[in-house]
Amino acid sequence: MSISTTKALLKKEFIENKIALIYVPAILIAITMLTFLFGIISNRHGWLSEIAVSSNSHSRGDIFNMIYTSSMLAWLIFLTIMLFFYFAGSFSADRKDNALLFWKSMPVSDLQIMTTKTLAGMVMFPVIILFWSLIAAIVGYIVFLLVTNNFPIIASLNSETSLSTFLNLQGSVLVVFALTLLWYLPLFAAVGLLGTLVRGWAVPAFILILSMGSAVEALVTLSDEGYFSSLMGERFKAPFTIISDMKDMNPLAGAKVNELISASNFVPAYISSVDWVGMILGWVVAGIFIFIASEYRRRRIQA
């Protein structure tokens, strides 16, 4: 498949999902920032003074970056949920308005289209969300300057905010984002495959299959710790378990303000915590799901 075809298919996915990628994050950032600004300007409950007073005046840290990177966890959750719905919808989206016939008149195979949809979900969408998180950082920094101007005590506690600490945090967050999404890839592919079969019912069907699978297994084995439920539980929880286990050095786990994050320490530690066998097996399973979805699509011509 040529680069221009891949570019065109990615562009198509972007246009089709513009609401989730552009409007929703923009509105979320605007609402969050407006809420903060309103809180700062009104300072109705004196909450800024409380923060300043309760902070240990001997601490020196990077308050802005710590608050910002904590918000990255919210972005990661938003992205993960968005991707579940994206895969559920996009694998069957071309069937809307009989458009499947039009796309099939183009010299692109069904497998190439499904692979590009996966690429869009795993690369293009996270890049766009990270772009939004940077916009949020810039806007948030302006808000933070307003705070420090009004409350010099916070400014004095924030002696470590710098571009270097920001880049260290951002680098660490990038690795967490990438590996979390790659860990979830087989789940995204599974919901995508269900999307090709049952269209809009993919997410409920996915939940139903997981629940029924666990329930049947529990009935058969007379245990709630069966293989299937453990496997699925582990698949869902693993990224958060790693974050929790690395609490002292993880930017997403609320590390102490005065502990600066070093990407060169964090990234190798995080990578070594990942179950790579499980990761690679997950990719293989995802590949199988995507192939089956493409073969099903290949045999479909109607909406």
Next chain:
Amino acid sequence: MLHSIDFTIPTGRIYGLVGHNGAGKTTAINALLGLISYEGDVKVLGLNPFANRSKLMLDTAFISDVASLPRFLKVTELLSLVEDMHPNFNRQKAEQILADGDIRDNVKIKSLSKGMMAQLHLAIVMAIDAKLLVLDEPTLGLDITFRKKFYRRLVEDYMSENRSILITTHQVDEIEHLLTDLIFIRDGRIVLDANMDDISNRYIQILVLPEVSEEAMAHNPIFVTKQMGQDIMIFDDLEEGIATSFGTISTPSISDLFVALMEKKDASQKSANMGATK
């Protein structure tokens, strides 16, 4: 469902595929385009279409019988996407064709009328440098002016000796003049596959003189109807000398021939069924 149909479309020909609703036209076309699996041997431009659909689409363009353009895109976005995806698409040519109509670039496809949507699809298809063009009811929902313009453009600007076109339509009389070959399909079986010259030599329509009507009937016309009190009969392979003695001879139109051949089959089926009942 199709039953052992067998036909070949050489280059430089315009084939009309005609049949009732449900006769199997769209199924045949879908098999040719690799959109459905099938039993048997199908080769289009030397390729097995189901196994090589994406490769086949480099040299094949088609319009299905339903409006199928993605409606969430703007016209200009669609043209850009096709330009990037299809190496044989000429955007300038598509825009030239569209310039004749009243479709604006920056409007969403979903806001176009059915006719405008068909015009846009036709413009895209005609801007693809394809060896085979398949049109399944291409002018459905379009007004007569555009239909005429489209078919004229198809023959004058698009058709060449290196291309083949396969058209299905219910408005057969409109394409009669441009067809080189004709296939009638009924219940998944081909009932006629011939070029237009052979058809005009083989089938004749006679406005039969009243006094020889009974004699003409004795030569087993495949179709008989009345017009202004006079019999009109269509014959298959009737000697010219005999035919001229029955009345005024003409070539039947495709629609008349279609009705004739379909009713002939109906009649034979009816008698077969009656035989079975007895």
